[in-house]
Amino acid sequence: MATKTEDLTKTDDEQAPQEAAAAAEAEARTDAAEPDEQLTDESAEESTGESGESEGAPQEKTPSGVGLGAGAVVSAALGLVSLSGGWIGTVAAARETLIGQLQTSSTANVATQVKEVYGDAWHTTALWAGLFALAALITGVVVLARPAFGVPGRPQAAWIKSVAWAGVSLGVIGLLLAVLKYSDALLALPSTG
Numbered sequence: 001m002a003t004k005t006e007d008l009t010k011t012d013d014e015q016a017p018q019e020a021a022a023a024a025e026a027e028a029r030t031d032a033a034e035p036d037e038q039l040t041d042e043s044a045e046e047s048t049g050e051s052g053e054s055e056g057a058p059q060e061k062t063p064s065g066v067g068l069g070a071g072a073v074v075s076a077a078l079g080l081v082s083l084s085g086g087w088i089g090t091v092a093a094a095r096e097t098l099i100g101q102l103q104t105s106s107t108a109n110v111a112t113q114v115k116e117v118y119g120d121a122w123h124t125t126a127l128w129a130g131l132f133a134l135a136a137l138i139t140g141v142v143v144l145a146r147p148a149f150g151v152p153g154r155p156q157a158a159w160i161k162s163v164a165w166a167g168v169s170l171g172v173i174g175l176l177l178a179v180l181k182y183s184d185a186l187l188a189l190p191s192t193g
Contacts, residue, residue: 065157071143072163078136079170082129082178089128093121111192119189126181133174140168 100116108116143164147156180186 065160068143068146068156069160069163071139071146072160072167075136075140075143075167076163076170077167078132078139079167079174082131082133082136082174083170085125085129086132089125089132092128093125096121096124109192114189114192122187122189123182126178130175130178130182133171133178135171136167137171137175140164140166140171144168 097117097120100118100120104113104116143160147154177186
């Protein structure tokens, strides 16, 4: 408190040198702090990529892997659809059954009726399942092979690899089952003779 009472009793001429010294000291502190703040701002810009430059060279944007993750999920989903037959396979089989009923006369023998009405529908279901399995297999392989053509040194996330491998596996199983169904090696039409 003594300092404040002394300041009140001093004249403006006596206070001016003290105020100038205090202002110079404050300015020196802010000048000393500014380079550190500038370095902090520059390092923050470099880490977030806002400045776009790092030591004169343009900074490349690294991919986030969202597309590969989506591709892996699509591959697994297509693999599951290939095993279940899917809605499209069911509709195509029903259409083929209807066509078989319309084209087969009532006087045709039983073997012809079974083949036209049920056999063609079964093969259509197998064909659509095989197409979905092939799509799952190709999509999974593309997702697994993509990092080889992408950013070098950037590893692919483990979950993306796992889901893509699941899609490839389901695609291989679905394709194998589709071939077995289409060739009548698995669940062939019953004998009518």
